[in-house]
Amino acid sequence: MAYLTDRKRADGLGSSKTGTEHFWHMKVSSVALAVLIPLFVFTFGRILGAPYPEVLAYFARPFPAIITGLTLVVGLVHFKNGAQVMIEDYAQGSTRKALIIGVTCLSYACMATGLFALIRLAL
Amino acid sequence: MADVNRGNRPLSPHLQIYRPQLTSITSILTRITGNGLIVAVLLIVWWLLAAATGPDYFAVADGVLRSWFGKLVMLGAIWALWYHTLAGLRHLWFDSGRGLDIPTAEKLGWGIIGGSILLTLLTIILF
Numbered sequence: 001m002a003y004l005t006d007r008k009r010a011d012g013l014g015s016s017k018t019g020t021e022h023f024w025h026m027k028v029s030s031v032a033l034a035v036l037i038p039l040f041v042f043t044f045g046r047i048l049g050a051p052y053p054e055v056l057a058y059f060a061r062p063f064p065a066i067i068t069g070l071t072l073v074v075g076l077v078h079f080k081n082g083a084q085v086m087i088e089d090y091a092q093g094s095t096r097k098a099l100i101i102g103v104t105c106l107s108y109a110c111m112a113t114g115l116f117a118l119i120r121l122a123l
Numbered sequence: 124m125a126d127v128n129r130g131n132r133p134l135s136p137h138l139q140i141y142r143p144q145l146t147s148i149t150s151i152l153t154r155i156t157g158n159g160l161i162v163a164v165l166l167i168v169w170w171l172l173a174a175a176t177g178p179d180y181f182a183v184a185d186g187v188l189r190s191w192f193g194k195l196v197m198l199g200a201i202w203a204l205w206y207h208t209l210a211g212l213r214h215l216w217f218d219s220g221r222g223l224d225i226p227t228a229e230k231l232g233w234g235i236i237g238g239s240i241l242l243t244l245l246t247i248i249l250f
Binding site: 055082114118120 | 154157158160161164165167168170171172174175178181182185188189197201204208211212214215218246249250
């Protein structure tokens with residue numbers, strides 16, 4: 001401890017300089033979701049509870065398929081960035097890194113699975 | 124200079140010291156609803172995957188989503204979704220530098236609470 005220089009002690013404790021970009025990405029996705037979420041609630045709410053053949057026919061139509069796909073992709077990017085902020089607020093060190101990696105993997109896995117399902121339903 | 128008073132500084136009072144206020148409650152609810160919505164996303168993605176897999180698997184996933192428990196989760200998700208959407212719109216308004224005085228911020232707070240309940244009821248009635 002006594003051999004640490006002031007410079008070394010302060011290293012890595014400052015701003016990472018990517019905060020503005022992160023904030024901007026949250027803002028862009030939130031504006032997109034302000035439009036997408038009402039559309040998604042109306043398209044998904046209409047089909048949840050319908051019999052299987054109707055569900056198949058519904059997602060073969062362009063509008064429900066595109067709205068669902070867009071909402072999944074934009075929503076999960078928004079989730080990834082938002083959850084990262086929460087993790088950075090409450091967790092430190094290796095836990096923080098592991099959680100951010102975990103949330104990132106979960107977001108992209110959900111995106112890929114949802115898109116695969118939608119493509120299979122639509123085609 | 125390097126070792127002056129390390130780790131022995133006065134701390135500012137933290138969350139549990141302050142009396143809960145509408146602005147702080149609506150703020151933390153935004154975080155809880157936003158992150159909690161991943162549960163709904165997982166359910167919906169699972170439901171979509173089941174629909175893409177075949178009628179038997181779809182019956183399982185559809186059965187879970189339409190059970191009383193699934194309905195309870197979906198009801199919570201609808202409210203969380205509307206709450207987070209309205210809170211997000213409020214954030215965009217705050218970010219423009221407007222609505223930051225206490226009376227307006229509190230009015231907006233009640234607005235997103237009431238609005239989210241109203242939109243949830245509307246969604247249930249419509250579907």
